[in-house]
Amino acid sequence: MGTRCGRQTVALSTKPTIYAFTSIAGKKEGEGPLGNQFDMVFEDAFLGEETWEKAEMRLYEKCFSQILQKGSLSPSDIDYIISGDLLNQCTSSAFGMKDSSIPYLGIYGACSTMAESISLAAMLSDGGFSAGNILSMAGSHFCSAEKQFRAPLEYGGQRPPSAQWTVTGAGAVCISHGGPIEITHITTGKITDLGIKDANNMGAAMAPAFVSTLTAHLKETGREPCFYDLIVSGDLGLIGKEIALELTGKEGFDISSNYNDCGAMIFDPQKQDTHAGGSGCGCSACVLCGYILPEMIKGTFKNVLFIATGALMSPTTTQQGESIPSIAHAVALSKLQ
Amino acid sequence: MTISNKDYSHLADKKSPDSPMLKNLIFAFTTGGAICVIGQIIINLCKSKGLSFEDASTVASVSLVILSVILTSFNLYNKIATFAGAGTLVPITGFANAVVAPAIEFRSEGYIMGLGAKMFVIAGPVIVYGTVSSVLAGIIYYFIK
Numbered sequence: 001m002g003t004r005c006g007r008q009t010v011a012l013s014t015k016p017t018i019y020a021f022t023s024i025a026g027k028k029e030g031e032g033p034l035g036n037q038f039d040m041v042f043e044d045a046f047l048g049e050e051t052w053e054k055a056e057m058r059l060y061e062k063c064f065s066q067i068l069q070k071g072s073l074s075p076s077d078i079d080y081i082i083s084g085d086l087l088n089q090c091t092s093s094a095f096g097m098k099d100s101s102i103p104y105l106g107i108y109g110a111c112s113t114m115a116e117s118i119s120l121a122a123m124l125s126d127g128g129f130s131a132g133n134i135l136s137m138a139g140s141h142f143c144s145a146e147k148q149f150r151a152p153l154e155y156g157g158q159r160p161p162s163a164q165w166t167v168t169g170a171g172a173v174c175i176s177h178g179g180p181i182e183i184t185h186i187t188t189g190k191i192t193d194l195g196i197k198d199a200n201n202m203g204a205a206m207a208p209a210f211v212s213t214l215t216a217h218l219k220e221t222g223r224e225p226c227f228y229d230l231i232v233s234g235d236l237g238l239i240g241k242e243i244a245l246e247l248t249g250k251e252g253f254d255i256s257s258n259y260n261d262c263g264a265m266i267f268d269p270q271k272q273d274t275h276a277g278g279s280g281c282g283c284s285a286c287v288l289c290g291y292i293l294p295e296m297i298k299g300t301f302k303n304v305l306f307i308a309t310g311a312l313m314s315p316t317t318t319q320q321g322e323s324i325p326s327i328a329h330a331v332a333l334s335k336l337q
Numbered sequence: 338m339t340i341s342n343k344d345y346s347h348l349a350d351k352k353s354p355d356s357p358m359l360k361n362l363i364f365a366f367t368t369g370g371a372i373c374v375i376g377q378i379i380i381n382l383c384k385s386k387g388l389s390f391e392d393a394s395t396v397a398s399v400s401l402v403i404l405s406v407i408l409t410s411f412n413l414y415n416k417i418a419t420f421a422g423a424g425t426l427v428p429i430t431g432f433a434n435a436v437v438a439p440a441i442e443f444r445s446e447g448y449i450m451g452l453g454a455k456m457f458v459i460a461g462p463v464i465v466y467g468t469v470s471s472v473l474a475g476i477i478y479y480f481i482k
Contacts, residue, residue, distance in 0.1 A: 051445040152442035154409050155459065156418025156425050156434045158361070161354045195342040196349060204349035208338055242352050250339060273419070 002126045006220030008213070009187040016125035017179030017336070019133065020071030023290035024063050025282075026142065026168030028274075032267045037290040038169070039066060045143055045168065053091065056141035060085075060096025063137060063170040071133070071174045078102050078174075079130040082120050083137040084113040086145050086166075086281055093137070102135070111206075111235045112189070112310030113138040114171060114285040115329035121175040122183040122331070132176060139170025140280030149199075149315055162201040164237045164279035167266060171285030173293070180336055181296055187217040187330035191312065199318045203240020203263070203276055206309040209326035210236060211247040213307055217330045218253060225255045229301040232292065233328070234284035234308030235263035237277030262287035262308075284308040296335045304333045361422050368417065368424030376401055376428075398429055405430035409437040435459040 002010045023038045030041030040062065047058040060083070068074065081100060084107040085092040094106050109116035117136035124130055143153055145166040151157050175183070192212045196205040210233045218225060225231060236244055241261040248255050262284045263277035288306055295301055309328040318324075340348070376397045383393035408414040414434045418425040425431050436456055443455035457464065 053445075147442055151459065152438040154412055154415050154434070154441050155438035156409075156415045156421075156431060158356075158419060158422040158426075160356055192338065194338070194340070194345040196346070201349065201353055204353060207349075208340075208345065212338055239353050243349060246348065246352075247338075247340065 001128065002123065005185070006216070008190065008216045009185055009220035010123065011185050011221070012122055012126040012183055014126050014128075015177065016122045016175055016183050017177060018173050018181040018183065018293060018333070019176045019179030020067055020073070020174040021172065021289040021293045022063060022067040022070050023171045023286045024059060024066060024139075024169055025286050025290065028142070028165075028272060029167055029169050029266060029278075029286060032272060034266055034287065034291050037294065038286060039070070039290070045141075052141060052144035052147055053087065056085065056087065056092035056139070056144045057095040059139050059141060059168075059170045060093055060137065063139060063172045064097065064100065064135075067135065067172040067174055073133060073174065075100055075102055077133050078135050079132045080105060080121065080124060081135045081137065082107060082117040083135070084108050084117060084281065085138065086110065086140050087148060092139070092141070092144070109308075109327060109329065110310030110312050111140075111279055111281050111283065112308040112327050112329050113281040114288060115234065115306060115308035115331050118173060118175065118183065118306075118331050119186045119188060119329050121173075122186055125175050125177070130176075134175045135172060136175060137170065137172040138281040138285040140166055140168065140282035142166045142168045142280075145280060159275055160200050161275055162198070162203065162239050163275045164202055164235065164263060164277055165267060165272075165274040166280035167235075167278045167283040167286060169282035169286035171282070171289035173289060181293060182334045182336050183331060184334050185217070185221055185330075185332035187213055187220065187332075189213040189328040189330070190216075191325045191327050193323050193325040195323045197318075197321065197323045199313065199324065201239065202235070202279055202311050202324070203237040204243055205311050205324035206326040206328070207236055207240045207243040207247060209328040210240075210244050210307055210309050211251060213328040213330050214248060214255075214305070215251045215253065217305065217332070221332070225253050225258065228258055228303045228305045230292065231255050231259045231305045232287075232307065233259075233261045233263075234310070235277070235279040236261045236309055237263040237279065238269065239276045240309075265291070296333065299335070302335045306331045306333060364420050365422045365424035368421035369428060370424075372401065372425070372428045372430055375404075401428070401430050402433040405433035406437050409434045410441065432460060432463065435463070
């Protein structure tokens, strides 16, 4: 059973681990700097379906079948699925899992969903509520997200330099005991709002949430930033990353040598016209499962702090002039010898 | 967090690059101008075939709308607009794009509540406030003429 290290952090004592993981990405992500890292890249944005919503649902189905295959698991081996997405009422995730016959928990943490689902899965496992496997999953689709949050795809609008590109992709991890990567600590974020209202500048809206969770994690665990080979935020993008570095410095921590951002890593902004970088639930999920976890297995990173960030607004709150409340959840990962 | 909302707003502004104004203006001017030139060529052609100026203007408007609809349908208008900005937004082609784009996107929700209801989600305000403005202009013109 885990122990609380402070207001936001728990230390897990039974060594829940990441036993298996998989990533699936779209064509544009496949053409990016991490393109050859993903387990599957699909060329057709519709995934053989007729609507973007069904395409995103199919993304989840494919991700689910892929992790079962990679982990040599059958649905009966899995005690819970904890999953979420960006669409209203989390339909992609629920519709994608409706035939799985596995106890299902749907969550919404915007782009922080991957860290939120891993947090809950790890705590369920550590609390003794699952002796088997728990599946954490998150994903997003550029086209369905544009349709819901911005404008129709064919509409001729111009994106400002601070806009980010929603990642088409999904990632899943299977959490159980005996895997190669241990989940040591969970730091649950507090909602942060420093008054940013521009929905085209998500990085600036979310950076304070990242810094808040990071500083809470470091203070409550007593760890120094240099303990981690990589501190990675979810989708702050190029602008949010710069702001996060400066804010972290103001809080008295230096992360300049070991910090990166999934949104800044997944695309090449010059060649791919993605402006400030990637975003969406799929961004941190894909980069975690396609790049970070495989590199941990290889030995490139031993200790990683994964902090997925989420902007908790809706198109309605934006139109009503509200600022953007944001959140970030941290998962501390450690490669077992 | 030790930073105030006001200081953070300054920091975020400082770190967020502005839109490339000069580049955008040049692209908008040239593409918007090019669309107008195409319209003028159509008007001149129609007039040379004996149409009145008013009829020729109507043919030019309809032709540009059709051109925009075709480009939008083939997912090309938005690609041009990425560079052109206001150059493709302001002319009549931009209005056609604003109607057709949601019509395509929301077709999946059916012809009534999808295509029919959502078709004017972007262009609707232009029609509403355009009509209101023209009524107001008409009233003002009535009293000052």
